[in-house]
Every structure is written in C-alpha cells, then in structure tokens.
Amino acid sequence: MVRSSRSNDWGFPRWRGYEAERQATRVRLCDRHGCEAPGDRPAPKSPNNPDRWYFCETHAAEYNRNWNYFEGLDEEEAKRREASEQRTADGYANASHYAWGGSGDGTRSRDEMRALEVLGLEVDADFEAVRSAWRRLAKSSHPDVRPGDKEAAVRFQAIQAAYEVLRVAEERRQWKPA
Template sequence: MSRPSRSDNWGFPRWRGYEGAREAATVRLCDRHGCNEVGSCPAPKTPNSPERWMFCQRHAAEYNAGWDYFEGLDKEEAAQREADETRDNSGYHEAAHYGWAGSGDGSRSRDELRALDLLELTPDADFDAIKKSYRAKAKLVHPDVRPGDEDAAKAFQALQLAYEVLRAAEERREWKG
C-alpha cells in the first residue's frame, strides 16, 4: 500500500506563494507581434467593442499614444459627441470641488484648515502671516472698537478661537521639531 505524498497546499491561508504550484501557470503574452513579455494591459480593438488586445506596458503606451477618440467623424459629429460627453460627465466635474483630502500637504488638521479659512489664508501660510491676519481682523471687530455690537463680538470670539487653534498647533510643531 503506497502512502500519499504530502502537499504544502492546505487551503486558505495559503502557505506558499501564488503560482508556486507544480502545475503550469497560464500566462497571456503581449499581442504585439514578436513581443514575449506578459500582456497585462487591456486595450480596445475598436471603439465601443468588448474585444480587447492584451499588451505589455511598453506596447500599451505606444498603442494609446496614437489613439484618436474622434477618428472617422466629421467636425459636426465630433462636436456633438464632445458636447454629449461633457453633458453626461458634468457631475464629475462639479464633484471635483469635494476632494477626498483637504487642501495643503497633509500637515494641518481639519480644525487648522477651518481656522485658516476664517483668517482668509492659504493652508501653507506661516505663523507670522497668521498673526498679521489675526491682528488686522481683530482690530475691525474688537468689542472696544464696536461696543454693543453682538455680531462683532461673535466674530471676535471666532477669530480668537481660530488663533488659539493655530497657535497651539504651531507650539506642537516647534516642540516636536
């Protein structure tokens, strides 16, 4: 009675690397004549066709460089297609305002960005510009300058809070750095 040989393929999680089995792995080669690299980049054979060429990265870049979306159309048809595409995709352009991340280089928190917006500064403003903007805006709405004005008092409090947030962040950066 022969004993079955052991295999290191025990199911999930895989204890060996993918394509590490003894059987042959199926690899699609680049469809460009004479190329022996792996074809992992699909490219349409014709516009609006489900059929695809499979190119390596080098030949996919070469193929896409010569691609003309409006090939075979006269000026009126090309203009109509461009207008239709613009109309259908205009929602994406409007949504570009709402980015995944805030503006800046990622070194400022959301509270800091709000405070900078209140002071009408860019996200990369340095602390001297923050102080200058805060003082200029605070002079306009200070309770001593505008006594009895509720809106000015609220605006002054918002400016104070924004300045405190930015000052604390600047102190943290100096302490870390």
C-alpha cells in the first residue's frame, strides 16, 4: 500500500497560505521594552553595522525622529545628495497620495511642515489653528498696515504662501476617497 504525502487541506477554500507551515507563525515583537506590537520595522543599531533593531511603527518613528541623514556633509554636498534622491524617489512621491510617503508619521508633507513652521504652529495643529494663526500674522504684517516696510511685505508673502499650502492639503484630505 502506497502512502500519500498530501495534506487534507488542498482543496477550496484553502485553509492556509501557499508555502505555509503547519505550526503557528512566529511573530517577532517590538524590541522596545514593554511593547507587545509586532516588530516589523528594521532600524540600524549603529552606523555601518549589520545588526538591526526591530520596532513597531510607533517606536520606529520615535527612534528615527532626530536622525539627520545629511550630518557631516557640507551644505553643497547635502543639497546635491538631496536633489539626487528626490529625483530617484518617484515611488515615494506617488505614494504620498496614500498618506505614507510624507515625512514624520506620513500625515504631512515636507512643504506642509515648513508652512507650519512659518506660521509658528506645532506639527499636530488642526486647520482651525492654522486659519487663526494665518489671520493673526497676516493682520500684523499686511502692507496696508505697515506701508513702506519691505520686511513686513516679504513676511506677509511667506505667510500667504504657507496658508495656501496648508489650505490645499486640507482640501485634499477632505476629498480623499475612503
């Protein structure tokens, strides 16, 4: 009598994925002490070292918050490298539509972060705070209020541009398909 090596779950519906084992899948936990989330985001333990920490998304963002990719480079070299990486990062630029290609936690782009900085707001400011800061700053540096003041005119233009960037981003978020 010939023994069959087939399992009993080969038909439809297939109860386990292709290439799957019968044992329970091992999930690596986040390396942050006390965290029970899956650690699926690798982060280097030190520069030029193949060893990696494995964090959850929250702790990976915390770990990378103050990391400066261009540290140790002069300004010209940093700008050149940033330009070359922007040119080849088309996949991430396209993915910003899905709200994960931006900086930080993915909810704001680099331009939005700069605009918030111009308005003097925190990164988690809502649009009502943006609108009130824009009105307050625009009133204080409007060319009609300060005629002949060139610095106020430049500051007013920067405030207007920052508000426009944040307004367009807010509209895009509101009309984003679910």
